[in-house]
Amino acid sequence: MESSKENLAVELQGVFKKYGDFVALKKIDLEIKDNEFFTLLGPSGCGKTTLLRVIAGFEEISEGTILLKGERIGDLPPNKRPINTVFQHYALFPHMTVEANVAFGMKMLGMSKAEVADRSRKMLEMVKLGDFAGRRPNQLSGGQQQRVALARAMAPGPQVLLLDEPLSALDLKLRHAMRVELKQLQMETGITFVFVTHDQEEALTMSDRIGVMDHGILQQVGTPHEIYEKPVNRFVADFIGETNIFDATISHVGDANCVCVLRNGSSVGCEAGSNPQVGAKCHLSIRPEGLEMSRANDEPRSLGGRVEQVVYLGTDTQYLIRIPSGELVTVRCQNTIADGVNYSTGDEVALKPRDGAARLLVD
Amino acid sequence: MALASRNIRKYPGFFSMTLLCMVLLYAPLAVVAAYSFNDSLSITRWGGFSFRWYLDVFFGLEADKFRDAAWNSLSIAFLAATASTIIATAASIGMVRGGEFRAKPASFALISLPLMVPEIVTAVATLIFFSAIGFVRGYATILVAHIVFCIPFAYLPIEARLRGIEGTFEEAAQDLYASRGQAFRFVLLPLMAPGIVAGYLLAFIISLDDFIITNFVKGAGIETLPTAIFGAVKQGIKPNILALSTLMLLISIGFVTISYFVSRKGVKPGGHGAPETT
Ligand SMILES: Nc1ncnc2c1ncn2[C@@H]1O[C@H](COP(=O)(O)OP(=O)(O)OP(=O)(O)O)[C@@H](O)[C@H]1O
Numbered sequence: 001m002e003s004s005k006e007n008l009a010v011e012l013q014g015v016f017k018k019y020g021d022f023v024a025l026k027k028i029d030l031e032i033k034d035n036e037f038f039t040l041l042g043p044s045g046c047g048k049t050t051l052l053r054v055i056a057g058f059e060e061i062s063e064g065t066i067l068l069k070g071e072r073i074g075d076l077p078p079n080k081r082p083i084n085t086v087f088q089h090y091a092l093f094p095h096m097t098v099e100a101n102v103a104f105g106m107k108m109l110g111m112s113k114a115e116v117a118d119r120s121r122k123m124l125e126m127v128k129l130g131d132f133a134g135r136r137p138n139q140l141s142g143g144q145q146q147r148v149a150l151a152r153a154m155a156p157g158p159q160v161l162l163l164d165e166p167l168s169a170l171d172l173k174l175r176h177a178m179r180v181e182l183k184q185l186q187m188e189t190g191i192t193f194v195f196v197t198h199d200q201e202e203a204l205t206m207s208d209r210i211g212v213m214d215h216g217i218l219q220q221v222g223t224p225h226e227i228y229e230k231p232v233n234r235f236v237a238d239f240i241g242e243t244n245i246f247d248a249t250i251s252h253v254g255d256a257n258c259v260c261v262l263r264n265g266s267s268v269g270c271e272a273g274s275n276p277q278v279g280a281k282c283h284l285s286i287r288p289e290g291l292e293m294s295r296a297n298d299e300p301r302s303l304g305g306r307v308e309q310v311v312y313l314g315t316d317t318q319y320l321i322r323i324p325s326g327e328l329v330t331v332r333c334q335n336t337i338a339d340g341v342n343y344s345t346g347d348e349v350a351l352k353p354r355d356g357a358a359r360l361l362v363d
Numbered sequence: 364m365a366l367a368s369r370n371i372r373k374y375p376g377f378f379s380m381t382l383l384c385m386v387l388l389y390a391p392l393a394v395v396a397a398y399s400f401n402d403s404l405s406i407t408r409w410g411g412f413s414f415r416w417y418l419d420v421f422f423g424l425e426a427d428k429f430r431d432a433a434w435n436s437l438s439i440a441f442l443a444a445t446a447s448t449i450i451a452t453a454a455s456i457g458m459v460r461g462g463e464f465r466a467k468p469a470s471f472a473l474i475s476l477p478l479m480v481p482e483i484v485t486a487v488a489t490l491i492f493f494s495a496i497g498f499v500r501g502y503a504t505i506l507v508a509h510i511v512f513c514i515p516f517a518y519l520p521i522e523a524r525l526r527g528i529e530g531t532f533e534e535a536a537q538d539l540y541a542s543r544g545q546a547f548r549f550v551l552l553p554l555m556a557p558g559i560v561a562g563y564l565l566a567f568i569i570s571l572d573d574f575i576i577t578n579f580v581k582g583a584g585i586e587t588l589p590t591a592i593f594g595a596v597k598q599g600i601k602p603n604i605l606a607l608s609t610l611m612l613l614i615s616i617g618f619v620t621i622s623y624f625v626s627r628k629g630v631k632p633g634g635h636g637a638p639e640t641t
């Protein structure tokens with residue numbers, strides 16, 4: 001996975017951003033690769049917009065270094081950075097036509113009139129708005145405005161495109177369609193995208209890599225698969241998808257694996273995280289689809305409980321199971337035609353983590 | 364409807380109060396306008412319809428005096444409105460976009476204070492100021508005084524407009540490689556334009572209409588329309604004054620109307636552009 005520094009688009013080293021006493025960004029170290037679709041994901045107020053604004057140049061950083069293609073850009077104003085932004089509410093210039101909006105950046109860069117006109121038209125065709133060149137932004141639907149904002153930001157050919165929750169103002173159907181389109185645009189143009197969202201599904205489906213943020217700290221950076229399957233801490237495990245978190249104690253440490261004992265005494269094997277200590281308290285995360293369910297048996301130390309709720313989800317069925325400690329555990333089973341086993345509320349069941357399903361969390 | 368009992372129109376005396384106010388406000392104006400077309404030397408007895416007093420304003424004995432006064436009034440209003448609008452625009456950008464600074468509330472009070480100070484006090488103070496620095500009274504003193512007292516009138520509509528314009532437009536412009544100057548010229552200024560025009564027109568009318576301050580600082584031998592009319596009236600009201608007043612009224616109404624439509628039109632700077640979906 002080690003990439004050479006040459007194909008990095010944006011690099012942040014130890015970046016802090018403070019508003020008075022409030023620290024909005026805490027020691028952000030981040031490498032965004034060239035041509036990558038990178039997503040910043042996190043709950044509201046975690047600092048995603050702040051991080052984008054820092055990269056765009058709208059906010060001065062309090063500490064640290066920002067590099068674009070290996071060059072320091074920390075002191076450059078926004079208009080000197082070859083980076084463009086798609087704003088959350090688009091910020092299309094209301095007094096200009098769609099075409100003038102798209103042409104604006106190229107004009108400011110001093111491109112020739114013919115070139116600007118030609119490229120504006122091409123960009124508008126690319127976002128399928130060729131017939132709308134003469135309209136004003138307020139004569140467009142939300143989805144169309146969004147495309148104009150996209151065309152406007154991509155027209156000057158930036159090295160990095162920043163997108164701040166560009167889909168949040170669209171309805172569900174349009175949002176899904178735009179996901180596919182955005183991803184295609186990114187692959188066609190090869191521009192590095194830094195995309196901000198608080199929608200984990202959006203992040204998982206579109207991104208090459210995801211950075212999960214909370215409280216101004218970058219919690220984990222990795223591919224969607226890594227983030228989902230190997231969350232490093234409780235926040236990431238909880239935030240991405242659904243999961244069951246169990247209190248446990250480490251009972252045995254091997255080379256690459258270790259064994260943890262849950263509170264009811266059953267032991268679960270899992271991949272060893274960083275430096276596990278025998279006897280240490282820890283948390284285990286097991287996804288709903290990582291638990292296997294069977295009829296209750298008399299094996300003394302197995303995890304088990306009573307089915308409290310059954311939710312039919314089409315391809316899956318989801319069960320809520322009350323375990324003796326009082327907690328609710330979510331289990332999801334695929335509905336196959338062959339599998340005739342069905343459980344109903346009140347059934348006593350036994351639960352067993354599938355191999356490799358349990359994930360040791362550092363905190 | 365249940366609300367009907369609270370309808371303000373149901374209060375006893377509402378209608379008569381309204382009528383009284385309207386009559387007090389507008390009856391004198393209506394009388395002046397009507398009698399300006401009176402074909403008689405008297406200003407109280409109707410002698411038939413005619414334009415003679417309008418002709419008298421332009422070609423009569425006092426025509427030269429009125430023409431000079433009109434020229435002074437219009438040129439001073441034009442220059443004072445222009446200067447005060449430029450100053451007010453700069454001030455509003457400083458106040459709205461300048462971030463937080465300690466002297467901000469004080470600055471705002473300073474800008475809008477002239478609206479609350481009795482005009483006679485300003486007039487006396489201005490006169491004392493000009494005498495103290497030995498400024499010879501004349502056209503220049505009127506102009507300077509007008510620029511100063513027009514600033515708050517130009518400032519208020521411009522500031523209101525600017526407050527409604529989201530900062531993201533300027534950020535978007537800078538993001539698209541515009542320098543600060545270009546962002547101002549191509550994005551902020553066009554968006555502010557309706558406010559600026561409204562402020563300009565308001566300043567223009569205020570200057571055109573001013574009597575008290577002008578009368579104090581003008582010095583001998585120079586008149587504006589209001590001081591000229593005041594001077595003429597001192598020897599008794601002739602019907603040509605009614606014609607002149609009606610003309611000024613028309614100019615004012617014209618400006619207010621333009622100002623109203625300009626500030627209502629303009630592109631809505633709300634920003635979100637109503638992201639309705641189809
Ligand atoms: N100009 C500012 N002054 C002070 N605090 C600020 C400022 N801008 C942002 N903050 C604070 O910084 C934190 C991060 O804000 P930011 O806008 O980056 O959040 P976000 O992750 O984009 O949230 P959302 O998903 O709601 O847009 C918030 O707690 C916010 O209150």
Ligand SMILES: [Mg+2]
Nearest residue numbers: 048049050164
């Ligand atoms: Mg945000």
